[in-house]
Amino acid sequence: MISIINAKIITPYRVLEKGFVTIEDGRIIDVQATDKWPTASANHQLIDAGGLYLSPGFIDIHIHGGGGSDFMDNDIDAYLNIAETHARYGTTAMLPTTLTSEQALLLETFKVYEQSLSKNKNGAQFYGLHLEGPYFAMEQRGAQDPRYIRNPEPEEYEPILRDYKHLIARWSAAPELPGALTFGRRVCEEGILCALAHTDAVYEEVVKGVEAGYRLATHLYSGMSGMTRRNAYRYAGAIESCLLLDDIDVEIIADGTHLPEPFLKLICKVKAKNQIILITDAMRAAGTNVTESILGSKVNGLPVVVEDDVAKLPDRKSFAGSVATADRLIRTMRNKAGLELAEAVQMLTANPARILGLQHQIGTIAKGLKADLLLFDEDIQIQKTMINGRFVYEK
Missing domain, CATH: 2.30.40.10 (Urease, subunit C, domain 1)
Known part of the structure; x- marks a missing residue:
C-alpha cells in the first residue's frame, strides 16, 4: 500500500x-x-x-511517435520506445496512430501492435489503435501520402473489421466521400469510435456524417474545410460545423503552433469544456533535438524538417505533425487559452477517457480507478x- x-x-x-x-x-x-x-x-x-x-495521467488519443521512433516503423522496440519516451512527459495511456499507407503495411501494424501489448511494462499503456486514413479528401490530405488515399470500399474495410476490430479504438475518415456514411455506420456497429478528418465536407455533409455515427473532429482546423462559396452562396465548412454541432467533440493540437492563441480561445468559448480533447499528434521527432526527421515509416515515409517547435514538409507549405509532448499541451492551454489548470488537465484526462468509454478505468483520481x-x-x-x-x- x-x-x-x-x-x-x-x-x-x-x-x-x-x-x-x-x-x-x-x-x-x-x-x-x-x-x-x-x-x-x-x-x-x-x-x-x-x-x-x-494529476491523473495524461491520455493521448492521437499520437504517431516520439524518441526517434514511429508506430509505422512496425517494430516492437519502436512501440516501447515511444511509450517510454512520452511517459517521461506525463502520458500514461495512448492510442498508437497510423498514417495513410499501403494495405500490406497496415496489416503488419496490427500484428506488431498486438505483440507489443504484453511487452509494454514501463511506458504509456496502449488502449487500441487509431487508424488515421486512408479514406480522406485529397485536397485536405496535409502530410498524408497521396499515393494511398482512397475511398472506403467494403471489400477492403470489412475484412479488417472482421479480423482486427478488437485492436481498433478509433478510425478517422472524411464523411463526404462515396461510401463513407456506410463505412461510418459499420465502424460504430463494431463499437469503434468514428471520427471525421482530412475532410472537405460542408455543413450538410457533416450533419449526415453525425447521423451515421461520426462523433469526433480529428485535429480541428488541421486538414479541414472552412467557409466556402459556390456560385456566390456561402457554405459552412467542416470547421464551422464542428464548432456549431453539439453532437461532435473536438480534439486540438494544443502545441501553440498549429493553433495560435485566438483559435484556442475561440474553441474554448464556443465548445463546452468537456467536449474538448487535447492531443499531441506527435511524430518521431518529439522528445528529441533533431532538425530533420521522417514522417511515417522509415522505409517509405516523408522527409520533414523540424523548426519553430513543429515539423514541416521541406517546402514549408504545410505542417507535418507536431513535436509536442503532453506537458506542453497543458502549459499552452493555461498560458495562451487562459484556462484554469483543472480545466486544461480535464481536456487531457477525463475527456478522452469518456469518449473512449474508459471513464470507469482511467482519467480521474477516484476510488476504484487505475x-x-x-x-x-x-x-x-x-x-x-x-x-x-x-x-x-x-x-
Whole structure:
C-alpha cells in the first residue's frame, strides 16, 4: 500500500489544495482532502509530494511517435520506445496512430501492435489503435501520402473489421466521400469510435456524417474545410460545423503552433469544456533535438524538417505533425487559452477517457480507478509518472 501525501490533487472541477491518495494493487482505494496523513508502517509506504500537483495521467488519443521512433516503423522496440519516451512527459495511456499507407503495411501494424501489448511494462499503456486514413479528401490530405488515399470500399474495410476490430479504438475518415456514411455506420456497429478528418465536407455533409455515427473532429482546423462559396452562396465548412454541432467533440493540437492563441480561445468559448480533447499528434521527432526527421515509416515515409517547435514538409507549405509532448499541451492551454489548470488537465484526462468509454478505468483520481498518476510542479514539469500503481519515471 502506498499513500501520496501533501499533494495538490487535481479533479475535473477544481484543485484540492492539500490531500492524499492511497493506492493498493495498482488501484486508488482512498482520496481525501486533508492534512491528516495516514500512518506509515511496514505495509504502508508514505510518499511526500512536497506540495506538488497530483494529476491523473495524461491520455493521448492521437499520437504517431516520439524518441526517434514511429508506430509505422512496425517494430516492437519502436512501440516501447515511444511509450517510454512520452511517459517521461506525463502520458500514461495512448492510442498508437497510423498514417495513410499501403494495405500490406497496415496489416503488419496490427500484428506488431498486438505483440507489443504484453511487452509494454514501463511506458504509456496502449488502449487500441487509431487508424488515421486512408479514406480522406485529397485536397485536405496535409502530410498524408497521396499515393494511398482512397475511398472506403467494403471489400477492403470489412475484412479488417472482421479480423482486427478488437485492436481498433478509433478510425478517422472524411464523411463526404462515396461510401463513407456506410463505412461510418459499420465502424460504430463494431463499437469503434468514428471520427471525421482530412475532410472537405460542408455543413450538410457533416450533419449526415453525425447521423451515421461520426462523433469526433480529428485535429480541428488541421486538414479541414472552412467557409466556402459556390456560385456566390456561402457554405459552412467542416470547421464551422464542428464548432456549431453539439453532437461532435473536438480534439486540438494544443502545441501553440498549429493553433495560435485566438483559435484556442475561440474553441474554448464556443465548445463546452468537456467536449474538448487535447492531443499531441506527435511524430518521431518529439522528445528529441533533431532538425530533420521522417514522417511515417522509415522505409517509405516523408522527409520533414523540424523548426519553430513543429515539423514541416521541406517546402514549408504545410505542417507535418507536431513535436509536442503532453506537458506542453497543458502549459499552452493555461498560458495562451487562459484556462484554469483543472480545466486544461480535464481536456487531457477525463475527456478522452469518456469518449473512449474508459471513464470507469482511467482519467480521474477516484476510488476504484487505475492508479495512473503524475506529480508535477507549477511549470508542469513532470517529476514522477505512475502507471498501474508503479512509478515508471522519476526525475
